[in-house]
């Protein structure tokens with residue numbers, strides 16, 4: 001049995017009669033939605049085989065099971081980044097464990113830098129596509145045929161069927177929801193102004209150091225994906241300087257709006273067969 005099957009067994013046992021349907025990955029400074037989960041059952045990552053240590057400030061390192069708007073969720077509170085030195089393939093384990101435990105949909109939140117003047121810090125952007133700038137993938141290596149096919153179709157990486165519920169949730173909450181293309185950089189340094197000019201010319205609207213690896217793993221194993229980025233800053237060259245503190249502070253400030261958006265979204269998909 002693979003390591004993610006062992007982790008899935010623990011998740012299934014802890015979830016009891018409520019196997020999770022929706023997996024969630026929360027970004028830097030954006031984990032407060034986990035506090036809105038009803039009847040939470042907390043499983044430290046240390047109890048889940050193969051879950052790498054989650055190290056960055058602003059990340060808790062635990063799985064929270066429970067319900068949001070009546071939907072069973074499994075929330076990865078604390079995530080892994082390639083820049084921490086994890087083997088990319090290891091980043092597949094938690095998501096595959098969620099899939100095996102029952103999650104058909106993955107919702108990702110992340111912090112990002114904005115490349116659009118008209119999308120200032122504090123703005124929310126639903127991802128409609130991405131650019132894999134490093135050109136690497138957690139799917140490199142022998143294919144796990146039990147999980148998915150060798151070659152993954154990414155034509156609809158962020159599922160258009162989930163755009164409607166997200167847009168409606170934004171309207172209902174009175175929030176402006178931007179839509180655009182997220183470009184993944186490995187980090188951990190922020191980008192240079194010259195890189196940002198290149199990325200803008202390639203069609204990127206936002207830049208960040210996460211999300212794309214998770215999307216690749218989720219799409220490979222057939223989960224549908226929705227993702228929302230919080231603009232915590234303008235990208236390099238568009239403002240005077242960048243820091244992780246700013247990411248955390250701006251993320252925390254936008255957290256209530258993000259929580260409103262996400263709970264509204266979940267309320268809308270809860271009634272549908274995921």
Ligand code: HPA
Nearest residue numbers: 111112113207208209235
């Ligand atoms: N670049 C990369 N990642 C980020 C940024 C940024 O400007 N802001 C928040 N995460």
